[in-house]
Amino acid sequence: MVEARQSPNPNEITALRTKLPPQPGNTGRWGQTSQDKTWKYLCLFVSLTLLLVVIISSVVLSEVLKRTKQMQKEVFQLKEKVSQGLGDAGHDRDFMRGEVFRQMKAVLAGNETSCEPCPLGWKVFQGSCYFFSPDKLTWTQANDSCVQKQAHLVVINSRTEQDFLTSTGQVTSWIGLFKEGQKGNHKWMDGSTPTYINWDSKELHDNITAPACMLMHSYGHWSDFSCELGRFAFICERRQNC
Template structure:
């Protein structure tokens, strides 16, 4: 009896067993609403081929090898970086605005430069203004003739004293700086004192000679500011000098620029 029952059970081949497994898997999927294809496609790789074969499913076509996926990610990152750099380039509207701002700043600088050039300065730089005249007090020393030349080079004269107020101003300034030549001498005729423009020394100004001066000691033919008054001295001695010229009326733009001071 036992042998007859066992003989009645059909023997399953390999293909029947595979079909049974596949059928069971399909029924399980239907029963539980499970779709392994969508889940497994996210994780499957080349090593998962056998697993799909067992379930009787083909490998999803959407799955990419890991190398290709890495290349796509790198390309995407590079593209994002390029787009970020391009976004930093100013637009044409911003460029036009920046250009307009630069032009406006340039115009304002030019206007400021023009206004500064029109500022009235009656005397050149390093000169002193007094009673509508400009005076230059040298910082170096020359003899009397060289001092005349230095003043002529800047359009001035070795100083000529015209009145008491000017004398007081010059005397006090030269006293603080040192002995300085004025444009007075008796080189043409002894004891006949004349200014560099040829005009004679007025009687009212003779009071400014120091006591005992002029004495013509050792051919002293040129006059200097010394102490509280005037003194005659040898013309070849090195001394400071004072130049004088009219102040500017600001009508000449050249007078508004800082000219060079007389050469040392």
């Protein structure tokens, strides 16, 4: 008589499986192998490293661009100073050359009065002739009037010259100084920058946004005014012929 085979108990099978060690390729409880976890950690590390590199590169690049712009600005300013210095040097050279020429002519003539006298109605001071016009004109009109007289609006180079002009008792008058807009530099008619200034402390001459021209008040101080809106007297200057 054949003995009937007894079916295994399901609880025993489950208990036996839990005691068995994980087999190769077993996905474990969460469906992941150890190799998968290693790759994930490696990818996370590489991603964080790349992100850090990108952040550092952005900061460094931003700083480099900032320094480059600053250096370009400094180079531009240096070029402007050099150009202005060359212009001023040329102006001073021409002035000194004229003075030497006049002195040589005076010595050769045997006296110091070999220069031609200033035209009638003009005043002489240190080798220049000055015309004090009472006509009320705009700055542009005043400059054109001086050009017609073979002169230019006065260029004031020293305190001595300023004192001479003030001593004449002239009313508020245009002088040959101007600037191009609020950020522009002040220039004389001959293209040189002022080596002597006599700003009116009560005036905020840097706040005018439009191109501005300079007035000399009767007490000697200077201030800005719109070139075309005001009408004032003016002073012309030209060198003596020697």
